[in-house]
Amino acid sequence: MxxxxxxxxxxxxxxxxxxxxxxxxxxxxxxxxxxxxxxxxxxxxxxxxxxxxxxxxxxxxxxxxxxxxxxxxxxxxxxxxxxxxxxxxxxxxxxxxxxLPEGIDNNIAASLPNAVAGSAIALRFRAGMQKGETVLINGATGFTGKVAVQIAKYYGAKRVIAIGRNGQSLQSLLALGVDEIISVRQDDEAFIAQIKKIHNETPIDIIIDYLWGHTAELLLDALKGTGSYTHKTRFVSIGAMSGDNIQLSAQTLRSFDLQLSGSGLGSWSREEVEKLFKEILPEMFELAASGQLKxxxxxxxxxxxxxxxxxxxxxxxxxxxxx
CATH class of the missing domain: 3.90.180.10 (Medium-chain alcohol dehydrogenases, catalytic domain)
Structure with missing residues (x-):
């Protein structure tokens, strides 16, 4: 062959x-x-x-x-x-x-599962997402990020905030249900100020991160507390397109209610993988076949x-x- x-x-x-x-x-x-x-x-x-x-x-x-x-x-x-x-x-x-359901193209079906696993498992099992929550996706302009935007909305997110580098791709996410876009092509202070403003107005419940590196450092710095009560944020690391290592201050870690976890091969349980194949993927293939997942x-x-x-x-x- x-x-x-x-x-x-x-x-x-x-x-x-x-x-x-x-x-x-x-x-x-x-x-x-x-x-x-x-x-x-x-x-x-x-x-x-x-x-x-x-x-x-x-x-x-x-x-x-x-x-x-x-x-x-x-x-x-x-x-x-x-x-x-x-x-x-x-x-x-x-x-x-x-x-596979009728109506789904072979190539679309082949492209989806890795992205579904890289978003749905993180949202459902690592973050324990509930309807009405605010989800921020760091690296939303990539293929998996775009899928994550749509799945977060499908799972009932009240607001989805998208972070990315490509301005045109960021704008295109608005048609997929994104409520606010943030460009990493701005200076660090402006980026942090924008995150803080959003978090003060609509507390961020979940961060789905495909970039790690410097943008993850900025996000954690933006959420750093000042000693008063804070909103719990579940931060799930999935990819490292911006670098494999970050500097994380112990003060930052102690200053706000942070749940930090990873989602990837080796971290998933047998039960989660079984649900991926029996429940999640069939559902997402149906959504794609009907044109609801693009x-x-x-x-x-x-x-x-x-x-x-x-x-x-x-x-x-x-x-x-x-x-």
């Missing part, structure tokens, strides 16, 4: 022939792959920089942790791969797949993987490899 194959960490995937995967137990099933999204997670694992990265495999490793395809009986599903998914065929686990993809062919792997994607879109 044809596949994208990486032989050493940090190298570009090669479009080449590769042995077909073999089923090893009764919990596995063969899938003909139709689409697999190129995500930051895939690139990070392929480069060896992600904490879940596996050791080098000199025989080659296929990237892509999930994808959409067709089973032998014709059923169209989204599934997690036992092996890589950027190939014509892949082995998937029966308990880690979701039947995303944009850039579709590329498997044979073009070598020249498109490092392609810069702007405007909160996602690259999807089609087979």
């Amino acid at each position: 044809k596949a994208a194959v990486i032989y050493n960490k940090g190298e570009m995937p090669q479009y080449t022939d590769f042995p077909e995967p073999e089923i090893e137990n009764d919990e596995q099933i063969l899938m003909t792959v139709k689409a697999s999204a190129i995500k930051h997670l895939d690139k990070s694992k392929a480069s060896g920089k992600h904490y879940s990265s596996a050791a080098d495999n000199k025989n080659g490793k296929i990237p892509g942790g999930d994808g959409v395809g067709v089973l032998a009986d014709g059923t169209r599903v989204y599934a997690l791969g036992v092996n890589g998914m950027m190939a014509e065929k892949a082995i998937v686990e029966k308990r880690r797949m979701v039947k 995303v944009e993809t850039i579709d590329v062919k498997l044979e073009d993987i070598e020249k498109l792997w490092e392609m810069d994607v702007e405007g909160g879109k996602r690259l999807v490899v089609t087979m």
Whole structure:
């Protein structure tokens, strides 16, 4: 079969022939792959920089942790791969797949799950979001950020505040239900003042953070208390597009009611992952099929993987490899 194959960490995937995967137990099933999204997670694992990265495999490793395809009986599903998914065929686990509704495009279905996991789990399980709360999304102009905006609104957020760098993308979020936008392209003092003003007028209940780095430092500084009673804010770290480390003053940590947690591979419980597959993903696929959840993809062919792997994607879109 044809596949994208990486032989050493940090190298570009090669479009080449590769042995077909073999089923090893009764919990596995063969899938003909139709689409697999190129995500930051895939690139990070392929480069060896992600904490879940596996050791080098000199025989080659296929990237892509999930994808959409067709089973032998014709059923169209989204599934997690036992092996890589950027190939014509892949082995998937029966308990880690979701039947797709009619009306949803393969590429849209392939693009959604990582973003849904990176937003819905954080909102529902880490932040314990309730209807009527105010949610701030740091890094809202990216693909997952745009999905998070829509899911927060769907879950009943009273106000959604979006932080981002791209001015045009920030403006486009207003059509998705964002109530207020904040640009990081302003000086630190102005940024902090804007956050403080919002927090004083409508206390921020939840921060969903995809950036970390300096913007996270500014957010925590803006919420710093002065010794009086404070509003509880649940801060959930999901990504680190602005840097992996921050400076956090002990005084800041002690000065206001802060719940700081992370959401990612390894932090999710078995029960949460089961709900993701049984409840959350099916619901989100239905929303996308009906046009209530909107995303944009850039579709590329498997044979073009070598020249498109490092392609810069702007405007909160996602690259999807089609087979």
